[in-house]
Amino acid sequence: MKSAFTIRLATIGLALVLTACANMAPPPAAPPPPPVAVAPAAPPSLYQRLGGQPAIVAVVDDFVGRVAADRRINRYFRRANIARLKQGLVDQLCQATGGPCVYQGPPMRVVHHRMHVTNAAFNALVGDLVATLNKFNVPQPEQQELLGILGPLKKDIVNV
Numbered sequence: 838m839k840s841a842f843t844i845r846l847a848t849i850g851l852a853l854v855l856t857a858c859a860n861m862a863p864p865p866a867a868p869p870p871p872p873v874a875v876a877p878a879a880p881p882s883l884y885q886r887l888g889g890q891p892a893i894v895a896v897v898d899d900f901v902g903r904v905a906a907d908r909r910i911n912r913y914f915r916r917a918n919i920a921r922l923k924q925g926l927v928d929q930l931c932q933a934t935g936g937p938c939v940y941q942g943p944p945m946r947v948v949h950h951r952m953h954v955t956n957a958a959f960n961a962l963v964g965d966l967v968a969t970l971n972k973f974n975v976p977q978p979e980q981q982e983l984l985g986i987l988g989p990l991k992k993d994i995v996n997v
């Protein structure tokens with residue numbers, strides 16, 4: 838009799854424990870890991886958007902060819918060292934557009950000193966560059982960005 842009572846008591850106890858366990862709230866979910874800070878990708882440089890070094894070399898080749906054929910300004914280049922001019926232009930454009938080159942030639946004011954470069958000559962040369970950029974289908978925003986970089990050099994180049 839006593840043991841039956843004990844078993845019953847134990848059963849009730851067990852049932853109470855199980856009920857209590859069933860009613861227990863589940864353990865809180867682990868908090869999500871903190872977001873990993875990812876630096877936003879840098880927008881591509883003008884150098885990259887133009888097509889990098891091969892594109893700049895091709896642009897300079899075509900551009901210098903146009904200048905040599907342009908009777909408005911080709912007399913300025915009669916005694917020029919064309920290989921050095923091309924290399925200087927490639928390095929300068931590459932560096933100015935965010936590429937990995939370093940222009941090592943003399944400053945623009947020194948290079949064009951005593952050349953008597955007029956405003957009209959400067960504009961003619963820029964026109965030749967634009968014709969080259971159009972030939973290579975360089976989009977307008979990139980053309981404007983490039984001309985915006987070259988524009989401020991005018992004060993060091995035009996000296997008449």
Ligand code: HEM
Pocket residue numbers: 910913914916917918919921922924925926929942943948949952954958959960962987988990991994
């Ligand atoms: C944005 C416009 C221009 C830029 C960026 C520019 C840039 C340069 C560069 C990088 C050189 C080579 C320098 C060196 O390494 O020795 C150069 C040389 C030269 N530039 Fe310009 N230039 C510009 C406009 C002009 C204009 C308008 C003229 C004349 C119409 C001109 C005439 C010359 C000549 C004749 C040389 C050759 C100098 C030599 O070999 O002795 N440039 N220019």
